[in-house]
Amino acid sequence: MKVVEINDVYKTYHDTEVEVKAINGITLSFEKGDFAVVVGPSGSGKTTLLNLIGGLDQPTGGEIIVAGHRLSELRPSELIDFRMEHVGFVFQSYNLIPVLTAEENVGFIMNLQKWPKEKRKARTDELLLSVGLADRHKSRPSQLSGGQQQRIAVARALAPRPEFILADEPTANLDSKSADTLLDIMEKLNREEEMTFIFSTHDIRVMKRARRVITIEDGRIVSDERINGAS
Amino acid sequence: MITEIAWKNIWRNKTRSLTVIASVAVGVFAGVFAMAAINSSVVQRIDAAVNEELSHIQVNNKDFRSSGDIRNIIRDYDKITSVLKATPGITDITGRVILRGVASTAAKSTGVEINGIDVEKEKEMFTLSGKIIPGTGSYFGPETRGNTVFKPVFIGEKLAKDLNIIRYIITADVIKQLEEKGVPSGVTAKLLPIKDQRYTSDKKFKSAVEDLLTPKEIKKYALSVREAAWSYREGSRIILSFLDMNNVQTGAAFRVCGIFRTNNDILEGTSLFVPIDDLRKLTGMPEGTYHRAIARLENNDMTDEATREIRSNLPDYEVLNWKEIVPDLAMISDMIQQIYGIFMGLILAALAFGIANTMLMAVLERTREIGMLAAIGMNRRKIFSMIMLESIFLSLVGGVAGMAVGEVVIAVTARTGINLVKYSEGMEAIGYSAHLYPTIETQFFVTTAVLIIITGILASIYPARKALKLNPVEALRGEK
Numbered sequence: 231m232k233v234v235e236i237n238d239v240y241k242t243y244h245d246t247e248v249e250v251k252a253i254n255g256i257t258l259s260f261e262k263g264d265f266a267v268v269v270g271p272s273g274s275g276k277t278t279l280l281n282l283i284g285g286l287d288q289p290t291g292g293e294i295i296v297a298g299h300r301l302s303e304l305r306p307s308e309l310i311d312f313r314m315e316h317v318g319f320v321f322q323s324y325n326l327i328p329v330l331t332a333e334e335n336v337g338f339i340m341n342l343q344k345w346p347k348e349k350r351k352a353r354t355d356e357l358l359l360s361v362g363l364a365d366r367h368k369s370r371p372s373q374l375s376g377g378q379q380q381r382i383a384v385a386r387a388l389a390p391r392p393e394f395i396l397a398d399e400p401t402a403n404l405d406s407k408s409a410d411t412l413l414d415i416m417e418k419l420n421r422e423e424e425m426t427f428i429f430s431t432h433d434i435r436v437m438k439r440a441r442r443v444i445t446i447e448d449g450r451i452v453s454d455e456r457i458n459g460a461s
Numbered sequence: 462m463i464t465e466i467a468w469k470n471i472w473r474n475k476t477r478s479l480t481v482i483a484s485v486a487v488g489v490f491a492g493v494f495a496m497a498a499i500n501s502s503v504v505q506r507i508d509a510a511v512n513e514e515l516s517h518i519q520v521n522n523k524d525f526r527s528s529g530d531i532r533n534i535i536r537d538y539d540k541i542t543s544v545l546k547a548t549p550g551i552t553d554i555t556g557r558v559i560l561r562g563v564a565s566t567a568a569k570s571t572g573v574e575i576n577g578i579d580v581e582k583e584k585e586m587f588t589l590s591g592k593i594i595p596g597t598g599s600y601f602g603p604e605t606r607g608n609t610v611f612k613p614v615f616i617g618e619k620l621a622k623d624l625n626i627i628r629y630i631i632t633a634d635v636i637k638q639l640e641e642k643g644v645p646s647g648v649t650a651k652l653l654p655i656k657d658q659r660y661t662s663d664k665k666f667k668s669a670v671e672d673l674l675t676p677k678e679i680k681k682y683a684l685s686v687r688e689a690a691w692s693y694r695e696g697s698r699i700i701l702s703f704l705d706m707n708n709v710q711t712g713a714a715f716r717v718c719g720i721f722r723t724n725n726d727i728l729e730g731t732s733l734f735v736p737i738d739d740l741r742k743l744t745g746m747p748e749g750t751y752h753r754a755i756a757r758l759e760n761n762d763m764t765d766e767a768t769r770e771i772r773s774n775l776p777d778y779e780v781l782n783w784k785e786i787v788p789d790l791a792m793i794s795d796m797i798q799q800i801y802g803i804f805m806g807l808i809l810a811a812l813a814f815g816i817a818n819t820m821l822m823a824v825l826e827r828t829r830e831i832g833m834l835a836a837i838g839m840n841r842r843k844i845f846s847m848i849m850l851e852s853i854f855l856s857l858v859g860g861v862a863g864m865a866v867g868e869v870v871i872a873v874t875a876r877t878g879i880n881l882v883k884y885s886e887g888m889e890a891i892g893y894s895a896h897l898y899p900t901i902e903t904q905f906f907v908t909t910a911v912l913i914i915i916t917g918i919l920a921s922i923y924p925a926r927k928a929l930k931l932n933p934v935e936a937l938r939g940e941k
Contacts, residue, residue, distance in 0.1 A: 286836055286934050307840065314838020321937065325833040329469035341462045342838055386837075 233393050233426050234260040234283055239292035241278055241449070252278040253289065254449035260394065260428060265420045266442035267429040275449040276430035277398055283428065284317045284396045285309045297393045314342060318387030320397035324379040326371040326386070333358065333367040336385045343390055357385035361415050377408025381415060388419060394426035401433045413439050463843055467850035470823070471858075478855060481819045485859025485913075486866065488808045493867035493909060496801050497899035498879060503793050504900055505724075506893050507761070510790060511783055512588045514728050517764050518771060519786065520545070520754040521779040529561045531704055534750045535778070541754045544774045548756075550763040555582040556751035558740045562703030562712070564616075564733065568625035568662065574732050575701055577740030586757050589721050589734070594618060597693045598719035601736065612739045613718035614699055617729025621720045626697040629666035629690040631656050638689050644682050648674065652686065666690065693720050701735075706745040713743055724893060801905070805912055812856070813920040820852050820924035831928050832936020845925045852921030853914055860913035864906055871899045 241253035252275045260266060268276045281287040282294055285301050294301045297316050304312055313319075326335045333354050340350045358364050361381035363374075371379050380400060387395050397416075401409035417439060419425050429436055437443060445453040471478045511517060520541050525533040535541060538556055545554050558577035563570055580601045584590045590600035601613050621627070636649045636656070651673045660666035670686055671679055694717070702712035715735060723729055741748065758767055764782045772780040784791035824831065834844060879897040 281934050284836070286937075310835065310838055310840045313836065319833075319837055321833065323829075325829065325937070327466065327830065327834075329466060329473060338462070339837055342843070 231262045232259050233262050233264070233297065234258075234428075235295040236279075236283070237293045237295075239282060239289045239294060241275075241282060241287070242290045251449050253282065255292070256446070256449070256451055257292075258444065258451065258454070260426060262426055263420065263424045264394075264426045264428065264442055265417065265440055266427070266444060267431050267437055267440040268444045268446060269431060269437060270446040270452075272432075274447050276446060278449075279446065280396050280398055280428065280430050284319060285313050314339060314390070316393045318390075318392040318395040320380070320383050320387050320395060320400045322399040322402045324371070324376070324383045324403075326379055326382055328371050331368050331370055332363060332374065332382050335371070335382055336389055338386060339390045345390075353389055354385075357389055360419065361385045362411070375408065377404050377411060380404060380408070380412055384412065384416065384419075388423070388425065394428060397427060397429045397431075399431055399433070400429065401431065401436055406435070409433070409435050463847050464850055467847050468854055470847070471851050471854050474823070477819060477822070481815055481855050482859040482862065484815055485812050485856055486863035488812045489860045489863025489909065489913065490867045490870070492805045492808045493864055493901065493905070494870055494899065496797075496804065496905065497867070497871045497901040498874075498897050499800065500797055500901060500905075501875075501897045501899045502893050503790075503797055505898065507783075507790060507794060509724060510787060511761065513592070513723055513725065514587075514732075515783045515786055516586060516755045517758040517761070518545075518551075518756045518768055518780065518782050520756070520771065520775060521781070522752060523777065523779050525559075525752050526779065531560055531706060531744060531746070531752075532708075534746065534752055535754060536750055538749055538751050538754065541775060541778065544771060545754065545756045548767050548770050548774075550758045550760075550767050551756050552759055553582070553586045553757040555579050555586055555755050556737075557753045557755060558737050558744070558746060558750075559752045560703040560740065560744065562701055564620065564624060565700045565702070566624045566626060566697065569623060571620070571623050572731070573620065573701075575703060575740065576732060576734045577737035578734050580736055583734075586755070589615070589723070592721040592723055593719045594693065594722050597621075598696065598717065600719050602718055611716040612713060612735065614701070614715035615719050615721065615734040616699070616717055617732065618693075618720055618722045619726050619730035620733060621693055621717070623730060624699065625662065626694050626699075626717060626720075627661070627663075628692060628694040629660040629663075629687065630658065630692070631686075631690050635689045639682075639685060642685060642689075644685060648678055648682055651678075661694070663687075693717075699733075701733075703744070705743065711743055713739075715739075724895070801908075805909060809912055809916040812859075813916050816852055816855055816917065816920035817923055819855065820848060820921055821927065823851065824848065824924045824928045828931060828936045831931055832933045835931065835933040836937060841929050844928055848925035848928050849918060849921040852924070853917035856913050856917030856920065857910075860910065864909060868906075871901055874899050 236256055236258040239253055239256050240251065243250040243252055254275075256279065268279060270276050278287065282289050282301075283296065285296070285304070288302060296312075299312055299316070301309070301312070327338065330338065336354045336357055337350050340353060345353070355364070358367060361384060363378060363381055363385075366374065366378065371382070374382065380403075384395070384400075401412060404412065413436065416427055420427055429440070431437065441457055443453070443455050443457065444451060520535070522533040522535050524530070535556075542554050545551050556579065560575040560577070562573060562575050564573045584600065593600055600615060616626075631652050633656075636652065639649050640646060652670070654673060655669050658669075660669065666687065667683070670683055674683065697717045699715050699717060700712055701715055702710060705711045721729070740746070756771075758764060764784065768780060768782040768785075831844060875898050879899065881895045881897060884895060
């Protein structure tokens, strides 16, 4: 089942007098349960592609359909609701809310979606357990390591059961052990909850785990490989 | 959740938030306390006017006030009292006979308003009887002096000074007082030849003292000696002259039974009080007639309604309330509200810039975080609310602290008073007390709290709009 469909998408930036084609005619789709990475050199268009899929940015040409929504047809306020309902974001620098505890951060989007308190608590407990931080409910981000913060960020992204998770360089700030732990957790969630993960990364550790590797250069797909038995 | 985040956010940079909170607190305290002090002077002035001089409502013969003619009397006083008694809120009624005349002593004379009063009733309705200067007699005490019955008159301190009803006596107490103040015993010993002698004029006393002291001692101590030896002469004789019912000049000698002191120089200097029967006998006014009926209400707020009702029931009389008799006072009372609005408005406007600046810094520092919030689905309304709530919390915490400190300081100074004795002469000349007892109504705090919240909202608009303009993609990249 297709979660994301990208049809002949272009994204052009006008930086002073220079026209920059960040995405230059990409056609691509992601299936439910994909564990895919988008790789490529800096400036190749990885992050732009993820921003377009996540509804953070609008293409200058082509069309993106996510969970049945044509993103170009959504108004800015509808795009915000779309992101809240359908997309989970994991950022390179964790971006947790520093004044909230771990459980409050995990419950934040569910709170915005007005989940009942009991249901919210149960889901938060379940996710904190899955990311191995069941004992850190009341910890503030400043009391957690980078790896632990990123695990909380993953739990927050997963909490409202989005269609897929977009993770932009999620391991870039982590040491090997923390990165491995995080990737173990993501693989487990992918397996057990059939959650779709789309990464943008330079990190070889992430690429090794991926079951699909899409390479882009100069805003174009140069390869799209499916890998069986990735480790 | 948004409220909780906003509250926690203001404590992220404690020093900065506490600085803003402190500035709001100081501003609000200054506004509240200054207004309490200004308000108190007006409230005290109104209280004094109503309690010492005017009461709430007066009913006059229609032509009396404009002509001052003794013959413009109220003939059907019973009708007036029955209307007054039937008016809701009226608690006391009295009548006065009022004459314009001249008060004279051997030294001086001056124009006065002579009020013939029901001594006992007025003691219940007015506070003048309690304003007597200690040692100057009593409020219509025993009407005899030795075996002689005399007509008593109760006068104000200013009139006593104007009529030179003063004396100088060096008593043993005065000598003791002078020595306590540091006047050498050698100097006080020189004053013994005039001990217990009564001087009724400043000139004579000055001359007597100067005859006893050296020029150096005169320069150094004469003023202290005069101040210590000076006092009022209770029982002094005053001649009151006025026209009787036949428009014939008449008058009589009265003796000062007591001297009162208020903060109102006009009342003290121009009004004196005598028993109503003494005036009736002297003027030939019929029993049961008056020039003015005076009514007191349960509280000041009933004044306008009671006036309307009495006026409609007594169309042939001039019915006036205290606001109409002293319109300047009523106007000042109304103006206080407007002054408060302007005053607090200016303070809060200044504070709003400080709050807006702090919030702007907070928004710019949290660019990436706000971008993340927008990215994961926090809508514009919620982001706007979060920034606005932070601003309101900053204002409100400071405002509540300022009001609390203000309330405590007002409570303390309401007991101790604020002494503006330096300005007493000027203030008392226009009827205001130089001792202020700050007072403020609860409603004032409610209004202030509302104004503070409005300030918080207005101060947040620019920073909140700035937050809404952030592009999530750029904000997450750490750009603006």
